[in-house]
Amino acid sequence: MLPFPSRSLVVSCQATASSPLRDPDPMARMARAAEEGGAVAIRANGPADVAAIARAVAIPIIGINKTGDPRGVYITPTADAAGEVVAAGARLVAVDGTTRPRPDGATLAEQIARIHDEYGVPVMADVDHHEAGLAAREAGADIVATTLSGYTGPGPVPEGPDLELVASLVAALDCPVIAEGRYWTPEQAREAVEAGAYAVVVGTAITNPGALTGRFRRALS
């Protein structure tokens, strides 16, 4: 059902508003480099980046559309936001799959149903907890991803990935589980597929040279 094989790598090509790489062309070049390196799909944010990347690569794009307040539901918070990235060339859409209230008052099930009916693409639910993963699947998600683990609580964001959440979702769900969030090393990515993840999405560790530079700098101070 997914347009890429299991045990494979998806590369997230995103840049924040303040990044020198914040432009569709650098993101498209990143995506081409990732494709050359063997990525099976690209995760990308916003219609402009998705359109540029779709022109640059042959592999499918998981589109997201970050809108609104990053402290709340902001990864593709509405069906309309999903439609914009599908129109730009995304073959799948990832949406916030947490149980937090959505900005337009829709339920996750309503959002997913509209995406299926109106745009005809599979939906990946980015969740933060085990229960949210179960609820997202119940709500119709085709894929569940661990993307938001560590980002919705009051505490600091952990350093490493949430492999326990990968394993618990794999054990409980009848759909592909994608590991995403703070995968820094190939070993961690392999652990995720060994825990049953269908694929691993890596962003910062491959496509964010500013963050990588900071990591090395901090290690030296």
Ligand SMILES: CC(=O)N[C@H](C=O)[C@@H](O)[C@H](O)[C@H](O)COP(=O)(O)O
């Ligand atoms: C929490 C949130 O907003 N995550 C975003 C989701 O698209 C991106 O900022 C991440 O870079 C992406 O999930 C990949 O993760 P990492 O960059 O850790 O490999």
